[in-house]
Amino acid sequence: GAVVSQHPSWVICKSGTSVKIECRSLDFQATTMFWYRQFPKQSLMLMATSNEGSKATYEQGVEKDKFLINHASLTLSTLTVTSAHPEDSSFYICSAIGTSGRSDTQYFGPGTRLTVL
């Protein structure tokens, strides 16, 4: 139980385009989902927290108009990187907390590697 999937696993896009990343909880309902970013050899950095049906809470320094988060259902959250630039190239990972497994543990998706040319 407590499986989280992400799609796509990797994406290459041109500068200025938008990219959407999906995060799904496959076998449980995710009341809260988290979006992290990880640059090479650096720690996971929380970008935002989203609860189903409400607006995401962004961490300081994360532009909410650039990183659009939608948590429309209890099994799906999406992150859209708008007008992507090379500095947005990173490993984006989502995690979820919900009705499966330990309620105090975040279960992570496999990540999405974004490369912006």
Place this chain on the structure above:
Amino acid sequence: GQNIDQPTEMTATEGAIVQINCTYQTSGFNGLFWYQQHAGEAPTFLSYNVLDGLEEKGRFSSFLSRSKGYSYLLLKELQMKDSASYLCAAETGANNLFFGTGTRLTVIP
């Protein structure tokens, strides 16, 4: 400010025991997580300590001292597949995790 310190890299021999230390200073603290992360993959949950003391789970054990702001992850009977990064993360608030930069462990034959 918030800070988590853990060694950047460690090397150990297959079959041996290795201890990965983590010290933390955070504005809030509920508990301490350890995650394993293989290169290019998402972290997987290893352990969560809330109370002081040692918790054992198979080959992996985790220790916490809240008064010292200190934790360690102990890996026994090392296997080649244990080569990965090990992330220490402090739960600073309800479901809020602050991650360290991770310790890259290399297991050699």
